[in-house]
Amino acid sequence: MRKMFLLAAKDLRSEARAKEIAPPMVLFGLILVFLFTLNFPPGAGQAPVPGPVVGAVGSRELAGAFLWVSLLFAGILGFGRNASTEREGNRIEGLLLAPVDPAALFAGKALANFCYLWTLEAVLLPVFVLFFGVPAGLLLPGILLVALVANVGLAAAGTLFGAASQYVRARELVMPLLLFPVIIPLVLGAERLTSSLLTGGGLGSQSRWFILMGAFDLAIVAIGAVAFEFIVNE
Amino acid sequence: MIEIRRLTRRFGSARALSGIDLDIPTGETVVIFGHNGSGKTTLIKLIAGLLRPTSGVVLVDGKPPRETRGRLGFLGHDLYLYPHLSVSENLVLFARLYDVGAAEAAEALEAVGMSHKKDALVHTLSQGEGQRVALARAVLHDPDLLLVDEPFSGLDETSAAALPAVLKREGRTLVVATHDTERGKAIADRIVVLENGRISAA
Numbered sequence: 001m002r003k004m005f006l007l008a009a010k011d012l013r014s015e016a017r018a019k020e021i022a023p024p025m026v027l028f029g030l031i032l033v034f035l036f037t038l039n040f041p042p043g044a045g046q047a048p049v050p051g052p053v054v055g056a057v058g059s060r061e062l063a064g065a066f067l068w069v070s071l072l073f074a075g076i077l078g079f080g081r082n083a084s085t086e087r088e089g090n091r092i093e094g095l096l097l098a099p100v101d102p103a104a105l106f107a108g109k110a111l112a113n114f115c116y117l118w119t120l121e122a123v124l125l126p127v128f129v130l131f132f133g134v135p136a137g138l139l140l141p142g143i144l145l146v147a148l149v150a151n152v153g154l155a156a157a158g159t160l161f162g163a164a165s166q167y168v169r170a171r172e173l174v175m176p177l178l179l180f181p182v183i184i185p186l187v188l189g190a191e192r193l194t195s196s197l198l199t200g201g202g203l204g205s206q207s208r209w210f211i212l213m214g215a216f217d218l219a220i221v222a223i224g225a226v227a228f229e230f231i232v233n234e
Numbered sequence: 235m236i237e238i239r240r241l242t243r244r245f246g247s248a249r250a251l252s253g254i255d256l257d258i259p260t261g262e263t264v265v266i267f268g269h270n271g272s273g274k275t276t277l278i279k280l281i282a283g284l285l286r287p288t289s290g291v292v293l294v295d296g297k298p299p300r301e302t303r304g305r306l307g308f309l310g311h312d313l314y315l316y317p318h319l320s321v322s323e324n325l326v327l328f329a330r331l332y333d334v335g336a337a338e339a340a341e342a343l344e345a346v347g348m349s350h351k352k353d354a355l356v357h358t359l360s361q362g363e364g365q366r367v368a369l370a371r372a373v374l375h376d377p378d379l380l381l382v383d384e385p386f387s388g389l390d391e392t393s394a395a396a397l398p399a400v401l402k403r404e405g406r407t408l409v410v411a412t413h414d415t416e417r418g419k420a421i422a423d424r425i426v427v428l429e430n431g432r433i434s435a436a
């Protein structure tokens with residue numbers, strides 16, 4: 001546990017100086033949100049009736065999907081960069097040589113990714129509210145719970161597949177190809193929950209999505225902790 | 235005590251090492267010579283447990299290398315340092331990972347003569363300075379087994395002359411791969427020459 005925090009702190013401190021991960025993530029996320037806004041009719045977010053605008057492009061339901069697709073793509077950019085700091089200079093070897101449980105190596109990297117996701121969301125959420133004109137009062141505080149449950153699984157899966165794709169050619173392509181199918185339940189859940197918030201449905205009626213996402217989080221964290229050793233060794 | 239039995243390592247179809255047999259008693263300094271591509275780095279990484287044998291075994295005190303890794307020190311071609319952390323931040327990180335304290339990190343830095351650069355970011359160091367900090371990283375937990383690959387390369391006269399004192403310690407097993415014949419011979423208890431993945435002289 002202690003070593004997990006040491007390793008994550010190492011990444012975050014390094015990033016605070018180098019600014020090679022979080023700023024590009026945020027910038028990429030902003031571009032995506034902006035591009036999606038172009039397809040979103042002005043005022044659609046403020047539709048007076050809480051509830052989906054049936055059949056209409058530009059419903060608040062769609063806005064939730066736009067948000068999570070933006071977060072996901074920007075997140076992937078960060079996961080790849082975070083993983084590459086250990087590939088460059090074969091630094092992963094230095095960590096593997098130390099008497100550290102590989103599960104702690106995994107958890108340290110995942111914790112750093114988790115922090116990058118929150119940073120990304122801290123910028124993107126307000127911008128999303130602003131650009132899409134959705135009422136912030138509907139999103140908060142529920143969106144924080146949704147993000148928490150989504151971030152755990154995204155960070156763990158991103159760490160696992162980020163590491164797995166480091167040693168192949170075209171790693172920028174391989175990582176999303178591996179990652180996308182696996183995280184479908186997580187992204188779908190986050191989208192549905194966000195849509196429910198945006199359409200005034202709240203989270204109370206959505207417990208099955210939380211259960212699905214929570215189960216996914218547990219599974220991917222467990223798999224990552226066990227499998228990481230075999231992925232990074234040789 | 236390191237026991238190496240019929241150790242073979244292939245990369246694809248190329249054989250980097252072919253059937254090495256070697257025993258290294260505890261406390262001995264073995265220096266490995268050999269041309270580029272003769273298999274020195276491969277052998278050292280196999281002893282460290284960073285590579286797996288294609289066939290054969292490596293045992294460190296009767297165990298697979300990864301099980302005794304806390305007592306192993308390793309300095310390879312790569313520095314294993316984080317460029318945007320300072321020298322001392324790097325060393326303190328590794329000290330904690332090896333369950334020793336910041337004092338040990340500072341001591342190791344002193345031993346390689348780099349204390350004056352403790353607050354410098356690693357990416358601002360020269361090659362030789364980086365090499366010395368990496369050496370401090372490799373010895374800060376006072377390992378019983380130290381594996382070093384080309385430790386003299388990139389070092390100036392003074393640093394190279396000071397190196398044996400940092401590497402050697404009573405009771406420590408030391409394995410050094412080098413092209414520096416003179417300095418290698420000076421620290422060796424035993425010399426092993428690799429040629430095309432085989433021991434040609436020992």
Ligand SMILES: Nc1ncnc2c1ncn2[C@@H]1O[C@H](COP(=O)(O)OP(=O)(O)OP(=O)(O)O)[C@@H](O)[C@H]1O
Pocket residue numbers: 245246248249250268269270271272273274275276277
């Ligand atoms: N990762 C690898 N993939 C493919 N071949 C490799 C790999 N590592 C080493 N080899 C091959 O194995 C052989 C031995 O390499 P090794 O690095 O052990 O030599 P060396 O004695 O350390 O050489 P040098 O003096 O140049 O450091 C070489 O022919 C090399 O091409």
Ligand SMILES: [Mg+2]
Pocket residue numbers: 274275276383
């Ligand atoms: Mg070599």
